[in-house]
Amino acid sequence: MKTLIIGGSATGMGVAARLRRNDPNMEITVIQDKDYVSLGACGLPYFVANNFDNKNNLIARTIEEFKNNEIKVISNSKVKSIDFKSKKAFYNDQFEQYDNLVIAVGAKPIVPNIKGVEADNVFTLTTLEDGVNLKEKMMNDKNINKVAIIGAGFIGLEMSETFSELNKEVYLLEMESKVMIKTFDEEISELLESKLKEKKINTLLGEQLVEIKSKDNKVSSIVLKSGKxxxxxxxxLSVGFQPNTQFLKDSELEMNERGTIIVNFKGETNIENVYSAGDCAVSKSYIDNQDIYSPLATVASKFSKVIADNISGKENEYVGSIQSAILRLFDLEVARTGLTEKMAQDKNIKFKSVFIKDKDHTNYTPNQKDIYLKLIMNSETREIIGAQMAGSNNSVLRIYGLAALIWQKAKVNNSLEQIDLPYAPPFSRSVDIIHIALSKLNK
Known part of the structure; x- marks a missing residue:
């Protein structure tokens, strides 16, 4: 029995590793378009910021290590097409036969179709090569002093801090009226915007890039839709991701309008013995079981284990995601889990929410800071369905506990209001911000 995996990132190599543990005799082959696998892409902003020098720190496990476990990796090779009937994947004028196929080709950064986008010093940040190239330019090209970031998502915000630390003048451009308004509600978005202003990041909201001008083929200016x-x-460019599924466009594989592969809770596609997960496929919402697109390493890691188990004959299902995420912007930490108010409204869920500002610990221990919590409850079921936090001193790590409450579908009542949280003066106050929020929701 042979399993062929297309793609060597979190999903693909996660399937390969789990499969080998499940079945020592399974023939496993991975086709990867790079000369490395298992890239920890989330670390790229910190590599560019020169937090560490060795690029190989971003590689969780080498090709040689996989080969030592009898997992064959065909590197620097890109699959051009798949014949699902004959069970063949074609690459480099060759093909690989399979019994089970896992499509884990990930996603690529969206590059807008605008004039000048091919000029030198226009960057994306997804691959190891991207990171090495961007770092080399930022560290060594003395002519790069002003940098425009297009898109104020996770990468855009992290890179605002990185470029600022590298003493660059930063312009952050965002089409929406608020920073990260699809991820957080307004209260947290406004805290992010305040931090950007405090750190002298030039933030332009409600603006759209229409042209990149250059001199001698090097970026010289950007032109906005407003005329600026x-x-x-x-x-x-950090405007989002597009699934890497163009080579499957005319196949019988079911995909949505964005080219995202449709899968069920087992990672199965509409074609027998063909699986997919990660940034090229839909995942599921734990709250309402609906399809969502969640290009997060945490989702890829969990779904890969489910696929490997099912290929091995061990029944397993991916139960879903509540899209938990965390971000540091300079000394501001923000975190979220579950639904925002906007998400709840779009799902026609009746809800009650509270937004609390408090202190992260007692005033007689050093470095007391503000902490913020938004908690959202389904008014009909009284289950907690969303939480958002902002603060510093690692205080937003309280989100782990709140994610667990959402995961267990905890209902707000007198018992939950009395939840026994740990207390010591350096860490919290005797009545924690979580207690305050639960009390207000329970009224």
Whole structure:
């Protein structure tokens, strides 16, 4: 029995590793378009910021290590097409036969179709090569002093901090009226915007890039839809991701309008013995079982184990995601889990929410800071369905406990209001912000 995996990132190598543990005799082959596998892409902003020098720190496990476990990796090779009837994947004028196929090709950064986007010093940040190239330019090219970041999502915000630390003048461009408004509600978005302003990041909201101008093929300025033109020396595109499924466009594989592969809770596609997960496929919402697109390493890691188990004959299902996420922007930490108010409204869920500002610990221990919590409850079931936090001193790690409450579908009542949380003066106050929020929801 042979399993062929297309793609060597979190999903693909996660399937390979779990499969080998499940079945020592399974023939496992991975086709990867790079000369490495298992890239920890979330670390790229910190590599560019020069938090560490060795790029190989971003590789969780090498090709040689996989080969030592009898997992064959065909590197620097890109699959061009798949014949699902004959069970063949074609690459480099060759093909690989399979019994089970896992499509884990991930996603690529969206590059807008605008004039000038091919100029030198226009960057993306997804691959190891991207990171090495961007770091080399930022560290060594003395002509790059002003950088425009297009898109204020996770990468855009993290790179605002990175470029600022590298003493660059930063322009952060966002089409929406608020920063990360699809991820957080307004209260947290406004805290992020305040931090950007405090750190002198030039934030332009409700603006759209329409052209990149250049001199001698190097970026010289950006032109916005509003007519503004801003002189910059480099541009980082961070406007989102597009599933890497163009080579499957005319196949019988079921995909949505974005080219995202449709799978069920087992990772199965509409074609027998063909599986998919990760940034190229839909995942599931734990709250209402609906399809969602959640290109997160945490989702890929869990779903890969489910696929490997099912290929091995061990029944397993991916139960879903509550899209938990966390971000540091300079000294501001923000975190979220579950639904935002906007998400709840779109799902026609009746809800009650509270937003609390408090202190992260007692005033007689050093470095007391503000902490913020938004808690959202389904008014009909009284289950907690969403939480968002902001603070510093690692205080937002309280989100782990709140994610567990959402996961267990905890109902707000007198018992939950009395939940026994740990207390010591350096860490919290005797009545924690979580207690305050639960009390207000329970009224």
């Amino acid at each position: 033109e801003i002189e910059v020396d480099a541009v980082l």
